[in-house]
Every structure is written in C-alpha cells, then in structure tokens.
Amino acid sequence: MKKILVVLGGGRPNGNTKQLADAFIKGAAKAGHQTELISLNKLHVNGCTGCNACRYGKPCVQKDDFNSLIPKIKETDLIVFASPLYFWTISSKIKAFIERFYCIAEKDEHPPLGRYEKYPVRDCALLMTSADNFFWTFEQAVSYYQFTLVNYIGFHDKGMLLAGGCGDTNGKPQISQTDYLEQAFTFGRCIY
Numbered sequence: 001m002k003k004i005l006v007v008l009g010g011g012r013p014n015g016n017t018k019q020l021a022d023a024f025i026k027g028a029a030k031a032g033h034q035t036e037l038i039s040l041n042k043l044h045v046n047g048c049t050g051c052n053a054c055r056y057g058k059p060c061v062q063k064d065d066f067n068s069l070i071p072k073i074k075e076t077d078l079i080v081f082a083s084p085l086y087f088w089t090i091s092s093k094i095k096a097f098i099e100r101f102y103c104i105a106e107k108d109e110h111p112p113l114g115r116y117e118k119y120p121v122r123d124c125a126l127l128m129t130s131a132d133n134f135f136w137t138f139e140q141a142v143s144y145y146q147f148t149l150v151n152y153i154g155f156h157d158k159g160m161l162l163a164g165g166c167g168d169t170n171g172k173p174q175i176s177q178t179d180y181l182e183q184a185f186t187f188g189r190c191i192y
C-alpha cells in the first residue's frame, strides 16, 4: 500500500481534469493504495517571492495554505499533478505550488550536476486535459514537468496521461466521450 497525493491545479469543479483525477484515484484505491485529492481551487497557495528567508533556517514567510501541505508532501510516496492545459502549459496554480517547493529544499554538499539543493525524493505523475489534440499540444507542459520535477527536483517519474481533445471550457466537459477515464483508471490501478 502506497500513499498517493493528487494535486488538482484548477479547472472546473467537475470538469475534465477533476474527472480524470477521480478516475485515477478510483483505480489506485482499487489496487489498495491510500489516496487523497487536494484541490488548489479551494486553497490559497501563492508562488514563491524569492525572499530567501528559508535559506537562513526560517520557515516560509508566507502564511498561506502551502504550510499545511508540507507534511502531506513529506509523507506521501507519490504526488500526481493534475492540470488543465492553460496557454500551452500547466496552470498557474500548479506552477505556484511547485515554486513553493523551494522552501522545503535542504542543503546538499554534493548535489548532482545542475542541481543546487536536496528535495524530498518522491514519485510523481502527470495528468492533463486540453481542448486541442495536436502532436505538440502538451509539449511545453511535458518539458516543464521533465525539467523541473524529474531532472531538477529529482522525483521519479511514474508516467503521464495527456488527455487531448476534451473540448473547450465554453461548453460541457467532454472527457466522458473519450476513453481517457478508462485509461486513467488503469493508470491508477497499475501505478505500483
């Protein structure tokens, strides 16, 4: 049994992305894992301000909801980032959440090439939805995920599900007309 934290970065309350996250969670729960969904729509998580107080032994100066998420991040085995595609990348809510990882970094005397500090090592996965469905639709989001979460922070990639062609937000969510919910269930069931 693994602990899985699904971080939903915006989107409509029962939109494509929430449905995709729910299907993943159902699959993971079926496999016996402990799951929790956190909706950043319901929390207040600012981006980092770069004050660097955390580099001098102080907790983050921002007293927002990120502080209550730190224990969850440290205890979980897997963080699943679930986001609608906004302007060809992850939503600003997910970006702000990731920026705040800066305050949980620790000093690393011998960091690997290209990294300056040590982060809690976790597994990660990416779930995304979009209106378009071109071969390049998710390119920037995937690039960000790989550069930041996998290469820099050092998380272990467990895979991604990129659900293109789910309709725009000027209409009802259309993901149920695709087979992505089934794929997300299987992804969750087989994640470990």
Ligand SMILES: Cc1cc2nc3c(=O)[nH]c(=O)nc-3n(C[C@H](O)[C@H](O)[C@H](O)COP(=O)(O)O)c2cc1C
Pocket: 010, 011, 012, 014, 015, 016, 017, 018, 084, 085, 086, 087, 088, 089, 129, 130, 131, 132, 133, 137, 166, 167, 168, 169, 173
């Ligand atoms: C602000 C905004 C920006 C968007 N940018 C893109 C985009 O760059 N490419 C795309 O294919 N869809 C884009 N979309 C459409 C959404 O990604 C798509 O409808 C998604 O499935 C919505 O997720 P939700 O149903 O969870 O809200 C955008 C929607 C909004 C509201």
